[in-house]
Amino acid sequence: MDKELRELLFRLVNCQGIGNIGILKILSFIIENDYVNLSKNELLQIAEIKKYAPQFLASWERLNQLGEKVKQFQSEHQFLTILDAQFPVLLKEIYNCPAVLFYKGNINLLQEKALAVVGARDASAYGIKVVREFIPPIAAAGWVIVSGLAKGIDSKSHEAAMNNAGKTIGVVGTGLDCCYPRETAVLHRRMAEEQLIISEYPNGTPPRKHHFPMRNRIIAGLARGTCLIEARKNSGSLITAQSALEYGREVFVVPGNIFLPHSEGCHTLLYEGANSVFSPEDILNEMRFFC
Template identity: 40%
Template sequence: MTGLAATGANPAPVPTTTRSAADIEAWLRLTGARGLGTGALRQLLATFGLPHQLLAQTVSALAAVIPEKHARALLAPPDAATMALVERTVAWAAEPGNHVVTLADAAYPRPLLDLSDPPLVLYVKGRLGALGGPAIAMVGARSATVQGMEDARRFARVLSGAGLTVVSGLALGIDGAAHEGALEGAGGTVAVIGTGADLVYPARHRDLAHRIAAHGAIVSEFALGMPGRSHHFPQRNRIIAALARGVLVVEAAARSGSLITARLASEMGREVYAIPGSIHAPLSNGCHLLIRQGAKLVETAQDVLEEFGMAGGDAARPVAPAPMPALDDVLGLTLTHDPVTLDALCARTALPPEQVMASLLTLELAGAVERLPGNAYRRVS
């Protein structure tokens, strides 16, 4: 995991989030309280006001809302670790493009209020304005296929070009491809991460994270310095779903985090879209399951834009894939988008294995053919 240095991005014209060290300390003491969920903390805020007002109460006053042991812990003087985190957060928030946004701020993204447990504090690196426009979430498999990665880039490029902000999770595979494509359009992109906003995970997305912060925003609900933990990523999925008007699943296995994001989106009244694939491809199973459950099947970015009620100008037209290199006449008749083994190709073409392998290698290097586990191949659009 690597650090993410501040960018020089200028914040969008939204209400300022500049706050004092005392204010940051109060919010961090509240969000760091052990044993208290978001529901209890929101109830405390509703009863007593802002965190500094809440922390000025007596134990007996707080004990009328939460258990007394939690009230005593909350009002206890902050320990050294908490104060070190406060100091670190104050310094981070003073850097250009960094923002600490609380539930009490006008800059807090309104769509997150649809959650039953909206984060009390968000750490945003980049443009706050990126969180306010119409958005589409794009999610999918980390171990995506070549075709899935290309679909994610093309869809994101067209959707961003039409003015939609593409929201994803900065993970490997479909997430990264969606961010890359969206950066080419006017809508930009937002990455919701499962670590502190000062870290980049996975480390290989360091450069991508810098570009997102410069032209969009990186969002986290986790305190600075917090490493990625397994339960953080399903937790951040609810924010991805809430920030967008709909979720597009590009590739997904039958059991995956992408389906969790789609379910959360559906529960919040967001639309769910899915790109179909081969019946033989494991990473199409999740998309097909969603379609059977009522997700809208989409084949082009224009399909999504029509669902959003957006006019389809030049930017909305699907981007044609690069032309595929010519296949050997015989091999071209047998190699389809469905996986086929080398032995089957040899049997169908009556060609020797070395000739088939040579053709397949050339096509694979050109990006026209994808090699799959089990010595199988399939054509890539």
């Protein structure tokens, strides 16, 4: 059943008209009933697909017609399912936990203690300086740095970890064979070889606007805490930090210049009671209880 279930989950992830919540409903039904050979109409009913039923049925039929090509496509991926022992325990705690995680690199990093570091794409010199001051001692203390492989604070955090013999995980909103934005292509390749990159999307998935808020929940879910360094109001980085708060994780905010829009999101969180930090030691002192 394990092999059949993996094949089913892979097909569902590649289907149109069904989201991760629908896939989780199907998985829950299969586990409860110990039965994996569901018809397309049963899948439709269990996942409660209504508006996008025509897209799902057409996509499911197309995948069935492709037959061996789908199996070949599956063999081109490395992935964990939520049922696998290596699937990160902390991530299972979040709402809408991804049913499947595709990966390239050292999958064992998912078992180590992690801190998410996120922030503005158009990072200021101040924000980059904070990254370069904060990341080395945090990485030296054994914390894996998790971020989103975007421009600015994200990519600088990954680089700072690797340049100081640390470990880092990149969570992307595309297939792992795509690189977005293109400016991070060299970093993307290096991390796939030396560190770890993960995604809930199969190869060939291009960047889509709604993928990135979804990606942010994974960044927050993987980490015991999240550090926010520069974030505009309503930015994706702010969404990541707010998700971490919802999951009951620690959230650290580096204060910024009150006259810059880069700082609006950070100061909003501080006003709402997030932890203000002025040094890496502030974070390490708080996180020592989670080692």
